[in-house]
Amino acid sequence: MASIKDVAAEAGVSVATVSRVLNDHPSVSADARTRVLAAVESLGYRPNAVARSLRTDQTHTLGLVISDVMNPYFTELARSVEEEARALGYSVIIGNADERPDLQDHHVRNLLDRRIDGLLVSPTDGGSPLMLDAARAGTPMVFVDRWIPGVGVPVVRSDGRAAVRDLVAHLYGLGHRRVAIIAGPAATTTGRERVEAFREALQEYGLGLPDAYIGQGDFQAESGRRVTEGFLDLAEPPEVVFAADNLMALGALDAVRARGLRVPDDIALAAFDDIPWFVHTDPPITAIAQPTGELGRAAVRALADRIEGRPGESVTLPARLVVRRSCGEPYPASPEPDSAQAPAVQPPAENRSHR
Amino acid sequence: MASIKDVAAEAGVSVATVSRVLNDHPSVSADARTRVLAAVESLGYRPNAVARSLRTDQTHTLGLVISDVMNPYFTELARSVEEEARALGYSVIIGNADERPDLQDHHVRNLLDRRIDGLLVSPTDGGSPLMLDAARAGTPMVFVDRWIPGVGVPVVRSDGRAAVRDLVAHLYGLGHRRVAIIAGPAATTTGRERVEAFREALQEYGLGLPDAYIGQGDFQAESGRRVTEGFLDLAEPPEVVFAADNLMALGALDAVRARGLRVPDDIALAAFDDIPWFVHTDPPITAIAQPTGELGRAAVRALADRIEGRPGESVTLPARLVVRRSCGEPYPASPEPDSAQAPAVQPPAENRSHR
């Protein structure tokens, strides 16, 4: 592979001049420029990004460590991250942690060794020493979706509280009273938050969330199946199962179906994280949709800000409820089954939260 | 960030010794080794992969350019590729071409500039000059799933012919005679091959594939919708629509449903590329499943072979039919609705292919 020296020789100039042409530095004669360009062309020369990075201490590369590539939510995130990064002149290297802290560390270490300019992470756990060190050491970093509290790292995420409240209103309005949740890992912020938001919203409606109705999942389909089976085995099974992510919802659907039961007639189902496939499942699944694309773009912008020396702020965007049919027919003969809707039912007045 | 010099200073040895310790070269005294290791530890030193790559001319990195990250088939492929690569000591950088040749070139160029050790590609088109040049220039390369003929590059793919024949047998057995296909882009091998395989299999059963029943798609959901609408507008619409990939099948499902028609009662649907979600759609979709994980692993092994100077062979694995309910109830009261089944119906004898 041709190097800058070969180009210099071919064009009859020094490597400095070649470099200047390539980085369009102003003081190069038109003559030299054309000769260099011709040499570049004829040799098919391409600058070696490795050498360039070594010298400039910049890789123009962002690392993105996500918890699970097979989860459509994260692939959409990855896609929007790459798009925005490309628009800003960065490449992205994706690391898939598969919800495993050790794999997450592997990728973080790998990315750090490659001297990426900045790191975007959706942490699988409460924070490995490695990541905390990196943050402290000043690696430009931004958390996306999930985060680790107490580190001075901006967080780009969506707030599901309002949407969860809407969901509970929806469930309440349909007459459901015994509701259960398949929680995510307690080590993740999203795992804890979603349970909290759900519990609070239920409280407004005078409903409780007994321990027996809180199943511990790990954001993977299999755990959704297992937890749901547990629910169905209860003396008094819940009327609704709310899965804290889309894959667990799928597992839940499997479990329900394996018993010969039907959604929503025998048990209702809702999920956090909407995905295109939910429109096509049987029945279409009511879900809380995050503005995934926006999150990815905002995260990249925040990271680019940090890298380029600007502040780089946290961003929180609202999620919204998308009502479909998995909790029961929402409203008689709804003409548009796949759109966000405001809850039609108010909580009992005495429980209504002030303001 | 600490460099090898800092470590050398801290340990009171030369950089050469530090390097030897790090690459566990035999001739280092036990004493020096422990001092170096202590220095590494106390400084939190990590070798700079950029510098190392420049010197050794190896990045231990594979590039993977896929046509569409949002397609579950490719994300599964990406996942298995990364896993196998990791097991073999390589990292993977994924580039998403989004079925756009220009984006594909962007990523290939980017990866080449980064001096990746080898390239795994599932080409979106017939082959850009860029990629052909790279292949000719001797970049270790392997095609996965799709390929470009005439370049001396190994191909790892699955052969759908037998499975397509099984599908046609299945359709024929259910009484379907007017069958249509939503084809992929003619520029891709898979786009062309699947149509060919389908046509040949139909022929064995004495069925034709008229032009009106061949719709031109682009492997994206939207095109599936559009083509299906065209089919439904025909004076004599087909009884079956076979989509050449999963996303187009989804689009087709949308289109059918938008007309108030039902699958499989009004029109049957089948797809190439099975994905977990097909179990959960309404109805579950009959599909041809590729051994995706195996393909990814085999591709990485072939590429590693090439990189490390071994031959690196092409691999072709069989796909298989997974019968579900989208083409009609397959067999009365099938106890196991989600498994591969041999076709129960033979073609009319006079058309049966010899051997």
Added chain:
DNA sequence: CCCGTCGATGTAATCGATTCCACGAGCGCT
């Protein structure tokens, strides 16, 4: 006409590793 300035260019240092080569110490063998 001379000198300062500016534009174009080349020389060489540098980034952080790896690795060839030389050197000195220690040891065994004759």
Added chain:
DNA sequence: AGCGCTCGTGGAATCGATTACATCGACGGG
């Protein structure tokens, strides 16, 4: 005792770029 090995080590070249600094010629103003 002297020769030749091996072993451990350091010095320095090298990979392919960028860039500070030096140089040189041309040009314009006083």
